[in-house]
Amino acid sequence: MAPMRDNQKKGVIQSVDWFTILLFLVLLGMGWLSICGACYDFEEDINLLAPGSRTRLQLMWMGVACGVGTLVMFTDDRLYDAFAYIIYALLLVLLFITPFLAPDIKGSHSWIKIGSFSFQSAEFAKFATSLAIAKYMGRYGFSLSGNWRNFVGCLLLIMLPMGLIVMQRETGSALVYFSLFLMLYREGMPGSILFSGIAAVIYFVVGIRLADVTALDGVTSWGEYLVIMLTLLFTAAMLYIYEPHSNSEREAHLSFYRRYQMMFEVITYGIGITALASLFSVYVRAFNVAIVQLIVTGAIIIRLILAGLLRSVYRYCYIGLFALGSLVLFYSAHTILYHVLEEHQQKRVLVLLGLKDDPKGTGYNVIQAQIAIGSGGLHGKGFLKGTQTKLKYVPEQETDFIFCTVGEEQGFAGSAGVLLLFMVLLLRIIHIAERQPYAFGRIYGYCVFSIFFFHVLINIGMVLGLAPVIGIPLPFFSYGGSSLIGFTLLLFILLRIDAGRNRLRR
Numbered sequence: 001m002a003p004m005r006d007n008q009k010k011g012v013i014q015s016v017d018w019f020t021i022l023l024f025l026v027l028l029g030m031g032w033l034s035i036c037g038a039c040y041d042f043e044e045d046i047n048l049l050a051p052g053s054r055t056r057l058q059l060m061w062m063g064v065a066c067g068v069g070t071l072v073m074f075t076d077d078r079l080y081d082a083f084a085y086i087i088y089a090l091l092l093v094l095l096f097i098t099p100f101l102a103p104d105i106k107g108s109h110s111w112i113k114i115g116s117f118s119f120q121s122a123e124f125a126k127f128a129t130s131l132a133i134a135k136y137m138g139r140y141g142f143s144l145s146g147n148w149r150n151f152v153g154c155l156l157l158i159m160l161p162m163g164l165i166v167m168q169r170e171t172g173s174a175l176v177y178f179s180l181f182l183m184l185y186r187e188g189m190p191g192s193i194l195f196s197g198i199a200a201v202i203y204f205v206v207g208i209r210l211a212d213v214t215a216l217d218g219v220t221s222w223g224e225y226l227v228i229m230l231t232l233l234f235t236a237a238m239l240y241i242y243e244p245h246s247n248s249e250r251e252a253h254l255s256f257y258r259r260y261q262m263m264f265e266v267i268t269y270g271i272g273i274t275a276l277a278s279l280f281s282v283y284v285r286a287f288n289v290a291i292v293q294l295i296v297t298g299a300i301i302i303r304l305i306l307a308g309l310l311r312s313v314y315r316y317c318y319i320g321l322f323a324l325g326s327l328v329l330f331y332s333a334h335t336i337l338y339h340v341l342e343e344h345q346q347k348r349v350l351v352l353l354g355l356k357d358d359p360k361g362t363g364y365n366v367i368q369a370q371i372a373i374g375s376g377g378l379h380g381k382g383f384l385k386g387t388q389t390k391l392k393y394v395p396e397q398e399t400d401f402i403f404c405t406v407g408e409e410q411g412f413a414g415s416a417g418v419l420l421l422f423m424v425l426l427l428r429i430i431h432i433a434e435r436q437p438y439a440f441g442r443i444y445g446y447c448v449f450s451i452f453f454f455h456v457l458i459n460i461g462m463v464l465g466l467a468p469v470i471g472i473p474l475p476f477f478s479y480g481g482s483s484l485i486g487f488t489l490l491l492f493i494l495l496r497i498d499a500g501r502n503r504l505r506r
Contacts, residue, residue: 015499017428038389038479084131088129094125102168126451129158196325200326202230210223217278304316304319372404396471402473
């Protein structure tokens, strides 16, 4: 048995973070009350604990989750490090065979039935992937900074389960894995990669939303014009941020212009010529200004790549490739939307962007959810007294849209209280991750944070109409045993690793 410090010879009971467990129990209880509200029917006067009812089944799953959490707490925390790859491999196999075993449920093949019960393998792959990444990145001397081989290894660990989940036609569950890039950024991934991802979303939204809106000249598309302008601005910003600040005597005597010459060239030629072309198109003769923008941006990209190769300043090449990738992504956005995404996914994106009005179809869920939340007012209608949810106006109100019940019955005050509890939980997870003495525990902790953060942000965002409806559960609130046990495993493995943080490892 590993030696321990005299003042740290504590068992699991003394070392566990009881505050986080209390948060878990409070959220679990509030989630069950919300499911009660979503399942209750005025006319039928349902017994909430009747055999076969969802409220009783959820109570059973809560008991199972607490049992799983207790079991995890009494295992040796070193087992999760030792068997991380084996757990990951087993879950990959399970993900692979799921489409062949699972029946078709609303177009998805993700639920494996065993007797009267069924489970979703994708929910358990989250903790397995987190363990594998923590194991891989926790190696001695591991670094993401400047080491592309390590970065590609991390991407493979993330993309493998994503691809297998997409095969199950569970796109929403697959998108959750993108949240792990937050952990990679914390562990040294260049900020430019995270920024590129954010920029890609901006290009897609602006380009699609304003594609058919013309500028003042009546010819140029605002979407095309703004995306190319944003590409130039982002390129100039990256040239400023990633220009090395040398303390050498030679560099110290360079003027500000000489030091940031490439940035000024982008601003002068790119944005300057675009401005002149815009004025000419508006006041002299109308033409598609985007053509001029493309020519200028193409020249800037060639200039950056050549300067990078000739001077061996490879950051110029990377920034030039960023600008080129921005244009490629923008001009492929239409193809991605209409030829890659499925029809129901296209409708969700178009409704979210305000390009399609479908109150009886795709937009129905969000409209009814907003009505339910808005009807709650400041203090809500009270437990089991909601009308929108009780009369079943909100589809999937026990699962993906469970937050509607919170908003209607508890009002703004109750909804803000739930959000506050989730915020405290997320901050607590960060605190636990940061106090880990070993990289494995810290990295796993940030994986847990990233997954919880994504679920809370997107689930509540889609209920409020701020994010596309992708069908992911709200932790500890949405009905279902798979998601509840999956989130419990994620959290309690972290708590068990944290409880053993004071052990000296050999």
